[in-house]
Amino acid sequence: TETETMTHHADKQQNGGAMAETSTVEDVFDDSYKMKEGPKPPRMLVWRNIILMCLLHLGALYGLTLVPSASVPTLAFTALLYIISALGVTAGAHRLWSHRSYKASFPLRVFLAFANSMAFQNDIYEWARDHRVHHKYSETDADPHNATRGFFFAHVGWLMVRKHPDVVEKGKKLELSDLTADKVVMFQRRYYKLSVILLCFLMPTLVPWYFWGESLTVAYFVPGLLRYTVMLNATWLVNSAAHLWGNRPYDKTINPRENPLVAFSAIGEGFHNYHHTFPFDYATSEFGIKLNLTTLFIDTMCFLGLAKDPKRVSKEVITARIQRTGDKSYKSG
Ligand code: ST9
Ligand code: ZN
Numbered sequence: 453t454e455t456e457t458m459t460h461h462a463d464k465q466q467n468g469g470a471m472a473e474t475s476t477v478e479d480v481f482d483d484s485y486k487m488k489e490g491p492k493p494p495r496m497l498v499w500r501n502i503i504l505m506c507l508l509h510l511g512a513l514y515g516l517t518l519v520p521s522a523s524v525p526t527l528a529f530t531a532l533l534y535i536i537s538a539l540g541v542t543a544g545a546h547r548l549w550s551h552r553s554y555k556a557s558f559p560l561r562v563f564l565a566f567a568n569s570m571a572f573q574n575d576i577y578e579w580a581r582d583h584r585v586h587h588k589y590s591e592t593d594a595d596p597h598n599a600t601r602g603f604f605f606a607h608v609g610w611l612m613v614r615k616h617p618d619v620v621e622k623g624k625k626l627e628l629s630d631l632t633a634d635k636v637v638m639f640q641r642r643y644y645k646l647s648v649i650l651l652c653f654l655m656p657t658l659v660p661w662y663f664w665g666e667s668l669t670v671a672y673f674v675p676g677l678l679r680y681t682v683m684l685n686a687t688w689l690v691n692s693a694a695h696l697w698g699n700r701p702y703d704k705t706i707n708p709r710e711n712p713l714v715a716f717s718a719i720g721e722g723f724h725n726y727h728h729t730f731p732f733d734y735a736t737s738e739f740g741i742k743l744n745l746t747t748l749f750i751d752t753m754c755f756l757g758l759a760k761d762p763k764r765v766s767k768e769v770i771t772a773r774i775q776r777t778g779d780k781s782y783k784s785g
């Protein structure tokens with residue numbers, strides 16, 4: 453761990469180029485934190501969220517029944533919006549803004565911020581803040597979606613209750629100045645609600661209606677609600693399924709696991725044992741673009757000169773780690 457952490461921070465110090473400001477990224481597990489003894493604070497339900505989540509999922513089910521009546525362009529558009537909004541989370545909020553695993557030019561950051569609003573998963577700043585505490589205090593009270601509280605809590609339950617006070621307490625101590633210094637992140641936070649209404653709901657409804665005469669109902673429920681809901685669940689599976697089911701070839705002492713099904717639906721984010729072991733690797737996987745559309749996207753952006761400095765872990769460090777802490781399930785490729 454020492455070597456990897458050092459590589460990470462050494463890397464950090466060489467950063468600070470024109471493309472994206474970086475400081476120390478606090479995504480490394482901190483084992484010095486001890487959960488408070490005694491009774492846990494009471495669980496406080498947030499009924500507004502419970503009701504909205506139920507309505508959203510009912511809407512998505514209705515959308516599913518409309519799929520056969522959707523036109524081919526509408527279905528293609530749905531798939532495209534799924535991928536764009538997913539990239540706003542994977543390449544944007546996750547690999548760029550939470551982990552600083554590569555640097556992105558201004559136009560790319562603007563694109564990713566738009567895509568991120570289309571994904572409506574809280575603004576980039578809030579997402580990255582929650583995600584850094586998730587890595588730093590994984591599977592403890594200070595982890596917003598602590599998977600030791602069960603599948604449902606890690607999946608969606610955490611969005612329906614007040615946060616554990618330790619999440620806020622530890623979160624407030626995080627270094628987030630790289631996020632506040634990024635004008636794109638702060639602009640998206642300021643206009644978040646408006647951008648979500650326009651990009652996650654209105655645009656997906658109006659484009660198919662205006663350009664190829666799709667009915668407003670089909671457009672609202674298929675590329676709108678159904679696409680949004682499937683994308684949310686694919687994301688949440690990283691927190692639930694990929695923290696519970698799969699092999700741990702890199703570190704058997706932690707919960708996160710390698711889950712190829714999750715990797716597929718989350719366009720590359722299911723290699724979660726690797727990712728929690730090496731959070732600064734831009735590919736979130738040892739195997740590059742395999743089941744990993746997000747890595748392909750970042751590679752393409754680097755090729756076009758819109759991104760640079762993707763961080764990777766060397767083969768030797770990975771092999772040493774597999775030997776030292778892996779569960780012996782490792783298969784190359
Ligand atoms: C959604 C997010 O779905 C999904 C994230 C998933 C993460 C996945 C990670 C996996 C790896 C990556 C894989 C990507 C795969 C993508 C695949 C794509 C196909 N630190 O929150 P509040 C403070 S969202 C520091 O209201 P409550 C802070 O002062 C879905 N401070 O707490 C804050 O004020 P402000 C749509 C913190 O009252 C204040 O507390 N959205 C921190 O306990 C109040 O914060 C929803 O459903 C922290 N970490 O309420 C909304 N946290 O923000 C859900 C808080 O102003 N959210 N503070 O600074 C809520 O309604 C509420 O947050 C709540 C908790 C009810 C859940
Ligand atoms: Zn995780």
Ligand code: ZN
Pocket residue numbers: 546550551583587727731
């Ligand atoms: Zn992460």
